[in-house]
Amino acid sequence: MxxxxxxxxxxxxxxxxxxxxxxxxxxxxxxxxxxxxxxxxxxxxxxxxxxxxxxxxxxxxxxxxxxxxxxxxxxxxxxxxxxxxxxxxxxxxxxxxxxxxxxxxxxxxxxxxxxxxxxxxxxxxxxxxxxxxxxxxxxxxxxxxxxxxxxxxxxxxxxxxxxxxxxxxxxYGERQNLQDPYRNAIAIFMNRVAAGKPPIIFGDGTQTRAxxxxxxxxxxxxxxxxxxxxxxxxxxxGSEEVVTLNEVARIVLEEMARTDLKPIYAPPRPSEVKHSYCSSEKARRILDYKTTTPLKVGIHNMAEWVKKQGPQKFRYWKNLEITKKAPEVWTKRMQ
Ligand SMILES: NC(=O)c1ccc[n+]([C@@H]2O[C@H](COP(=O)([O-])OP(=O)(O)OC[C@H]3O[C@@H](n4cnc5c(N)ncnc54)[C@H](O)[C@@H]3O)[C@@H](O)[C@H]2O)c1
Missing domain, CATH: 3.40.50.720 (NAD(P)-binding Rossmann-like Domain)
Structure with missing residues (x-):
């Protein structure tokens, strides 16, 4: 209908x-x-x-x-x-x-x-x-x-x-806003790598996500x-393939064909949760949910798209409402 x-x-x-x-x-x-x-x-x-x-x-x-x-x-x-x-x-x-x-x-x-x-x-x-x-x-x-x-x-x-x-x-995937410096680690990593710069990781990169x-x-x-x-x-x-941010950065560098670049590390972001991933068991039961795309394949597909887009300039806010304790990457508007 x-x-x-x-x-x-x-x-x-x-x-x-x-x-x-x-x-x-x-x-x-x-x-x-x-x-x-x-x-x-x-x-x-x-x-x-x-x-x-x-x-x-x-x-x-x-x-x-x-x-x-x-x-x-x-x-x-x-x-x-x-x-x-x-x-x-x-x-x-x-x-x-x-x-x-x-x-x-x-x-x-x-x-x-x-x-x-x-x-x-x-x-x-x-x-x-x-x-x-x-x-x-x-x-x-x-x-x-x-x-x-x-x-x-x-x-x-x-x-x-x-x-x-x-x-x-x-x-993550195609059409993610590559100009956004505040969210979506994979898109931010890729956009920097597309510009020939290393990914920046907040903290030591041992945070886990899926x-x-x-x-x-x-x-x-x-x-x-x-x-x-x-x-x-x-x-x-969502996916239940749990990885560290360090692993994600490594896959991004591989799929963007820039293994010569090494991630750089910035101080942890205030209040960031260290381990965060979910069970999709209920979705499997109710919605017949299936994850069919391994991370490496999804990142490969997205990398092909990012290469076509070319590097984008990050668009930072002119003024955050609070600047105390804001990550330097943001206050210095790092590209
Ligand atoms: N991407 C993720 O990993 C993720 C994870 C969990 C939840 N979500 C949720 O999924 C939704 C979509 O996320 P996304 O990643 O596609 O983000 P996105 O920024 O690409 O899409 C959000 C859209 O909403 C529009 N928008 C924002 N505020 C608006 C407002 N007040 N009025 C009208 N339009 C407005 C933006 O222009 C944008 O096009 C969001 O609600 C987000 O919180 C996303």
Whole structure:
């Protein structure tokens, strides 16, 4: 059955892959995006595009008009940076979400798929992290994501809005914003290497993560809007191939054919969680989730794309809201 679907953040990295998928499946798709992190060139030609910010009630009303499903991906997603721009982050992500949900309830949207973040778990004793573990967010971005997760069941109980919460982690791949110096280690490493410079690692590089190739992620976000078993659930989604950042840097250098470069090390980032990866067991059960792309293959594919793009200039903020303890890499605007 054909649905009329809104994808917020559909000009961004994951949102644009999701839009392509939903259009391939035959749905009528509208994208709303303020282009703060995304790009018009990412937007599928067959989608309707609204340029606007979710903080604007009028934009939200227009975006949800005639829509029966919403996939909410818009966010200022620079987690580490959010410590240093808490007000901007809260307005963009939390207030933006509240404006959207208000409009969605008022216009009779039936299904709301939210992309949350593994950051809501923060620092945990037990690894890999599972859905039943408690919230322990360690930065304003994560606090905002956890707040949104807790609003959705309230609106379900009061207004009957169906929802599903997907919790992806460390997604990488083609169309990632290479100009963003604040997030996505693989993209930042690659962009520097493309410019002939070594990757910079915060800390000693023994942090562990599991990186998820974008094509192994967005099809399941799409599916969550239609799978009844996913309704009312929080579901981790992503690779379970755990690696250190040192290993990731090594693979990036290999796949970018620059093994002559050696990573350089900067002081650890304030409040960065050392070990962070999830179990996708629930996603396998509910969404028939499969990771099909090994890290080396995904990085190879992305490296081919990055080489075509060529090195991009990192775009730093003119003013962080707080500069105390901000990483020097950022305050010195290292390219
Ligand atoms: N990439 C990851 O590893 C990852 C992991 C976990 C969760 N997520 C979540 O997935 C979603 C998509 O992430 P992404 O990596 O594709 O990021 P992205 O920055 O590429 O996409 C986000 C898009 O939202 C837009 N946007 C931001 N604030 C907006 C606002 N207030 N109004 C309208 N548009 C706005 C940006 O312009 C951008 O196009 C985000 O919600 C993010 O928090 C991403």
């Amino acid at each position: 054909k649905h009329s679907i809104l994808v917020t953040g559909g000009a961004g990295f994951m949102g644009s892959h999701l839009v392509d998928q939903l259009i391939r499946e035959g749905h009528d798709v509208t994208v709303v995006d303020n282009l703060s992190g995304g790009s018009l060139s990412n937007v599928n030609r067959n989608a309707h595009f609204i340029r606007g910010d979710l903080q604007d009630a009028k934009v939200c009303r227009k975006a949800v008009s005639g829509v029966d499903m919403v996939y909410h991906l818009a966010a200022h997603a620079a987690e580490g940076q959010s410590i240093f721009c808490p007000v901007y982050n809260a307005k963009s992500n939390y207030i933006g979400f509240l404006q959207l949900i208000e409009a969605a309830i008022n216009s009779g949207v039936k299904m709301f798929v939210h992309t949350s973040s593994m950051s809501v778990y923060g620092r945990q004793e037990k690894m890999p992290m599972r859905e039943e573990q408690h919230y322990n967010p360690k930065d304003p971005y994560a606090v905002g994501k956890a707040a949104i997760e807790q609003i959705l069941p309230i609106y379900h109980d009061v207004f009957g809005l169906n929802y599903s919460i997907l919790i992806p982690h460390n997604v 990186f998820t190739y974008v094509r192994d992620c967005t099809p399941y976000i799409a599916k969550a809007g239609f799978a009844r078993e996913a309704f009312g659930e929080r579901i981790n989604i």
